[in-house]
Amino acid sequence: MSVLILGSIALDTVKTPIEERSDLLGGSASYAAAAASFFSPVKLVGIVGSDFPQSEFDFWRGRKIDIEGVQRAEGKTFRWSGEYSWDLNTRETRSVALNVFENFQPKLPASYRKTDFVLLANIAPSLQSHVLDQMERPRFVVADTMDLWIETTRSDLDTLLPRVDLLILNDSEAREMTKETSLIKAGRAIRKFGPRYVAIKKGEHGALLFGDQNEFFSCGAYPLEDIHDPTGAGDTFAGGIAGYLAGTVSRVHFTDLRKAMIYGSVLASFAVEDFSLDRLRNLSMAEIEQRYETFKLMSQFEVSA
Amino acid sequence: MSVLILGSIALDTVKTPIEERSDLLGGSASYAAAAASFFSPVKLVGIVGSDFPQSEFDFWRGRKIDIEGVQRAEGKTFRWSGEYSWDLNTRETRSVALNVFENFQPKLPASYRKTDFVLLANIAPSLQSHVLDQMERPRFVVADTMDLWIETTRSDLDTLLPRVDLLILNDSEAREMTKETSLIKAGRAIRKFGPRYVAIKKGEHGALLFGDQNEFFSCGAYPLEDIHDPTGAGDTFAGGIAGYLAGTVSRVHFTDLRKAMIYGSVLASFAVEDFSLDRLRNLSMAEIEQRYETFKLMSQFEVSA
Numbered sequence: 001m002s003v004l005i006l007g008s009i010a011l012d013t014v015k016t017p018i019e020e021r022s023d024l025l026g027g028s029a030s031y032a033a034a035a036a037s038f039f040s041p042v043k044l045v046g047i048v049g050s051d052f053p054q055s056e057f058d059f060w061r062g063r064k065i066d067i068e069g070v071q072r073a074e075g076k077t078f079r080w081s082g083e084y085s086w087d088l089n090t091r092e093t094r095s096v097a098l099n100v101f102e103n104f105q106p107k108l109p110a111s112y113r114k115t116d117f118v119l120l121a122n123i124a125p126s127l128q129s130h131v132l133d134q135m136e137r138p139r140f141v142v143a144d145t146m147d148l149w150i151e152t153t154r155s156d157l158d159t160l161l162p163r164v165d166l167l168i169l170n171d172s173e174a175r176e177m178t179k180e181t182s183l184i185k186a187g188r189a190i191r192k193f194g195p196r197y198v199a200i201k202k203g204e205h206g207a208l209l210f211g212d213q214n215e216f217f218s219c220g221a222y223p224l225e226d227i228h229d230p231t232g233a234g235d236t237f238a239g240g241i242a243g244y245l246a247g248t249v250s251r252v253h254f255t256d257l258r259k260a261m262i263y264g265s266v267l268a269s270f271a272v273e274d275f276s277l278d279r280l281r282n283l284s285m286a287e288i289e290q291r292y293e294t295f296k297l298m299s300q301f302e303v304s305a
Numbered sequence: 306m307s308v309l310i311l312g313s314i315a316l317d318t319v320k321t322p323i324e325e326r327s328d329l330l331g332g333s334a335s336y337a338a339a340a341a342s343f344f345s346p347v348k349l350v351g352i353v354g355s356d357f358p359q360s361e362f363d364f365w366r367g368r369k370i371d372i373e374g375v376q377r378a379e380g381k382t383f384r385w386s387g388e389y390s391w392d393l394n395t396r397e398t399r400s401v402a403l404n405v406f407e408n409f410q411p412k413l414p415a416s417y418r419k420t421d422f423v424l425l426a427n428i429a430p431s432l433q434s435h436v437l438d439q440m441e442r443p444r445f446v447v448a449d450t451m452d453l454w455i456e457t458t459r460s461d462l463d464t465l466l467p468r469v470d471l472l473i474l475n476d477s478e479a480r481e482m483t484k485e486t487s488l489i490k491a492g493r494a495i496r497k498f499g500p501r502y503v504a505i506k507k508g509e510h511g512a513l514l515f516g517d518q519n520e521f522f523s524c525g526a527y528p529l530e531d532i533h534d535p536t537g538a539g540d541t542f543a544g545g546i547a548g549y550l551a552g553t554v555s556r557v558h559f560t561d562l563r564k565a566m567i568y569g570s571v572l573a574s575f576a577v578e579d580f581s582l583d584r585l586r587n588l589s590m591a592e593i594e595q596r597y598e599t600f601k602l603m604s605q606f607e608v609s610a
Contacts, residue, residue: 087486181392183509184528204488205510206525216603220511220523223489258606298521299604301563 007121024276031235036243162194240267312426329581336540341548467499545572
């Protein structure tokens, strides 16, 4: 089955301690769509300006990413610029220019409305709700969010959450949202806001997944040694999860979500190995499966010698 | 097989945001021995003063913990007092009185010298080496350490490390020891100092285990909701590992270490549920096995629905 992916499409300028690059493809939807496309067809929803490179449209088409839902507006594409600290663990936003994104009102093509799986990648929760309003009973809705929306548009987020099957957020956001210091308590508390499942990302420490009662999964992170650009890791994680689910199952069970989290982690571990989406562009399914197996080996503890 | 455990034996005063308690059994060897004793006979090495309660000797005897190697000196037992922050994540030492510990020179009884498994629990590395000097070719040596020894007695530690099979330390200590920010790089770098295996504890995020080349294990932490006293969690972890190995295998393979890490985590997860060693005192093997199974369920991702 297909997965509809809504989010930002951007041209990024990224500065790391080693290198600075500009006009890179970025944005939550760009990363998520590239990751999801390894597992299932994607219907992309977003907006770009007249400066957006034709080559990226060609990249999407080559990946079976449907771009009928990508609006092209007069003006400049959304631009973001950020700089990473020496250890790549923190970053500072240097500038944001919303440009055509400022008046973005997602409008779904008719062919998108019946899509079974939806990923509302990181974007204002009002836009996430607006897309859901236009859909006909999707089977499974994944939503990503961030501190900005928790702090500035909390009521929009609260309206969205009961419509979400799986909410993804990071550890500090989970704590901020619930005022709980324990991530276990935070994960359970967020489920009460509506989402049936909650995934809390812990960066280099992996992720936790919460479902009903005894449904709990703790997933390690792939041990990375050479990170070149952490941008989009979370978006790639979310895209890998939603794509894996859409491409693999018709009804989602907790077991499927466990595997989906691993595939999301695997995709994210590749994404950070190069700038922008460059590693995802030349990644093969065989490499993904190989790293999935490595993940299994490094996390299981009942194996024969 | 038995495990010899060297470390501190203390009477602690612990203050948490909820409660303060004094004259509690503490010290690295006390926690480690209680944890190890679930899996194998223990030979304890340490020192206590004349104020040390008889009831604790009785507790050890009831647990098949051999106390021939526990010296009893005139004077007061080593005392430590600490206070935890509101979220129990950090603590401050309020006072330390070495007392009889100040002139402690461990001398092994003849019956201890051929013990196959050794845990050098957290204590000055010169004392750890001194105990090894008195032993006849132990099969497997586990050593725990801490920031204090890395900062103040680094050359003693460097002398010890080539004699250690498994070194256990926490994430900040591993970074301090190697000046590497990546824990993956740190783990590999520490192996070059001598230990064949290195376990890096990450608190609520679990632990990493490094061996030869492709030997790598990432172990989650048990999701704790109600922590009452974090004191001794690391010592219990080390004791669980050493005890499990001594009680289960004659030659240690990486596979055994994976399971040992889980049992260590399980024991530590119980230890923090009550003050001092109180939870370890009334813990049953059935409870340990049950939590081990829960651990398996929460960390595996290839299971049938």
